[in-house]
Amino acid sequence: MEVQRMHALARPGVTMADRGGTTPERDADFSAYMHARQTSLLRTAYLLTGDRHTAEDLVQTAFAKLYLSWEKVRDQGSIDGYVRRILVNENNSLWRRAWKRREQASETVPDQHHHDEYDDGVGRELWDLVQTLPKKARAVVVLRYYEELTEAETAEILGISVGTVKSQASRALATLRDRAPQTLDPTEHPREEER
Amino acid sequence: MNDHLTTRLSRQLHAQADDWQGAPLTLESVQGTARTIRRRRRAAAGSVLAVAVLAVAIPIGVTFGGGSDTSPPPANPPTRLVDTDNPVEDSPLGVSFIEGRTLTLPNGAQTRLPQAYPGGVVLGDTALGLRSDNGDLFLDVIESGAVDETIPLDTGFARNADGTAIAIVTGGELVVRWESGQTSFGAVPSGLSPVRLVGGPDCSEAAGTCAVYLDDQTGGAPRVITTTGANQLVVGGPLSIGDVSEDGRLTTMTTEVREGDLGACGRVYDQTTQTTVFRTCEVTLERFSPGGQYVSADVAYQDGLRGYIAILDAQSGEKVAELLGDGSFFNEVVWEDAEHLVAVSFRDGEGWSVIRLGVDGSVETAYGPVDGPQDVSPLHLLGN
Numbered sequence: 001m002e003v004q005r006m007h008a009l010a011r012p013g014v015t016m017a018d019r020g021g022t023t024p025e026r027d028a029d030f031s032a033y034m035h036a037r038q039t040s041l042l043r044t045a046y047l048l049t050g051d052r053h054t055a056e057d058l059v060q061t062a063f064a065k066l067y068l069s070w071e072k073v074r075d076q077g078s079i080d081g082y083v084r085r086i087l088v089n090e091n092n093s094l095w096r097r098a099w100k101r102r103e104q105a106s107e108t109v110p111d112q113h114h115h116d117e118y119d120d121g122v123g124r125e126l127w128d129l130v131q132t133l134p135k136k137a138r139a140v141v142v143l144r145y146y147e148e149l150t151e152a153e154t155a156e157i158l159g160i161s162v163g164t165v166k167s168q169a170s171r172a173l174a175t176l177r178d179r180a181p182q183t184l185d186p187t188e189h190p191r192e193e194e195r
Numbered sequence: 196m197n198d199h200l201t202t203r204l205s206r207q208l209h210a211q212a213d214d215w216q217g218a219p220l221t222l223e224s225v226q227g228t229a230r231t232i233r234r235r236r237r238a239a240a241g242s243v244l245a246v247a248v249l250a251v252a253i254p255i256g257v258t259f260g261g262g263s264d265t266s267p268p269p270a271n272p273p274t275r276l277v278d279t280d281n282p283v284e285d286s287p288l289g290v291s292f293i294e295g296r297t298l299t300l301p302n303g304a305q306t307r308l309p310q311a312y313p314g315g316v317v318l319g320d321t322a323l324g325l326r327s328d329n330g331d332l333f334l335d336v337i338e339s340g341a342v343d344e345t346i347p348l349d350t351g352f353a354r355n356a357d358g359t360a361i362a363i364v365t366g367g368e369l370v371v372r373w374e375s376g377q378t379s380f381g382a383v384p385s386g387l388s389p390v391r392l393v394g395g396p397d398c399s400e401a402a403g404t405c406a407v408y409l410d411d412q413t414g415g416a417p418r419v420i421t422t423t424g425a426n427q428l429v430v431g432g433p434l435s436i437g438d439v440s441e442d443g444r445l446t447t448m449t450t451e452v453r454e455g456d457l458g459a460c461g462r463v464y465d466q467t468t469q470t471t472v473f474r475t476c477e478v479t480l481e482r483f484s485p486g487g488q489y490v491s492a493d494v495a496y497q498d499g500l501r502g503y504i505a506i507l508d509a510q511s512g513e514k515v516a517e518l519l520g521d522g523s524f525f526n527e528v529v530w531e532d533a534e535h536l537v538a539v540s541f542r543d544g545e546g547w548s549v550i551r552l553g554v555d556g557s558v559e560t561a562y563g564p565v566d567g568p569q570d571v572s573p574l575h576l577l578g579n
Contacts, residue, residue: 001514004552034222038217038219039217042216059217064226064229064231065229089458123206123207124207141204141208142208145201145205146209146212
């Protein structure tokens, strides 16, 4: 079955609503958490999206949703897991992806390339390939190999079973290996032009 | 091999991200986004309500064509058609729709409404305009282009499958109305909102049994109330119900909301055999197609404006058609016939239109585009 798409992109218009009720203590509590965690979440969001503007927007939305549910989530003692879950779900949101594509069209600032001092170009190629993975597989890769979460923790955040995490990770690694075998072991798989 | 790969992968992910600080967020900016999200959620809930709530039947004094032969002739001259001097052309849509103050029926007949209703219903030869006043809902009965009667609604209303009768809750009483009469099912607790009427049009006790399925907006379990006064919980333990098939056998229902409101699971449930036909956490199940072969669906994680429509086989749960908004969003999604959904859609730079999605995956613009601000749709579908 082919998924159909509406071709044009739009930013649905939303305006500010009335202010929600807040208390200074609540806001101070929330701010402390946000300032402590935002850099880490921004980096994760960047790896999930591959785009800095989108990552910043994603994290802002995640914190906004956390803000709306702050008391409940805080009382449950599951803030980190909750906000990561929002991050992944938001990134998978069909509506949001479309919306963001439009915003990027007019605001794109090329991301800087990051170079590992030990990189021989292979790392960059690997990153390019990570960005071609399906959203959910990429989320597994980022949570497992960047956040270094356990399979169980990853499963909980993604709302899937541990078995699915294992199979998604395995499939993602196989895809990376298959698509660019030369990046993983250049000596065994010389490039075409090097032969 | 994988150890080497995962080590390299981990190192590259850190190299890629770890020296980035990003723009610092402020509490004020996060609060602003939170307000926007809250508003979108309200808008989404409102649009669902508008679709679910459209209805009540009253003659509008114009023969729309194809109506019942037994309908009494209008006492007043017919409401003037918008374009009476020209032959009526076929409507572009198989459902009635409102554009501004003009109501267009599937046969192309049009009538001028007293105001630009954001919703309404046409039942046989009768129509009603839905409006909101300070948060209270009303159905205006329109006759000869003017409001003849106004019915306050406690919650919402629902039609039967062929659109010949509706169920409403008014003054704390559950009432079914059809062209030639109405009957009360008695008082109901506050917060119950009709989702679907099964049976009719004549739902009087002498004529036979009708059943009204209602969601409890106060958080209680959905109920079904029948002509005979039976009032019981809907079988299958749903948190809410989306629809009931024409024969009253199948129900779409939400059975679980995931922690943090990050999604929901539901199923198609057979009320007669008390078995699950299929279950899904991938989408939110909505309305059955006429005939009940398919069911429409939205994403499981509903976040503000709608950007997705799916059609599933009602027996297998297999997705047969899928449409991504890709930046467009959808306001009202209704079945046009047994194999097509129509939806009001907004696209930046183009305006509002009605798109049609077929069970074969075909997509086309059925009507429009029409100018209008993006936060107020000029188009409203009066479908089932």
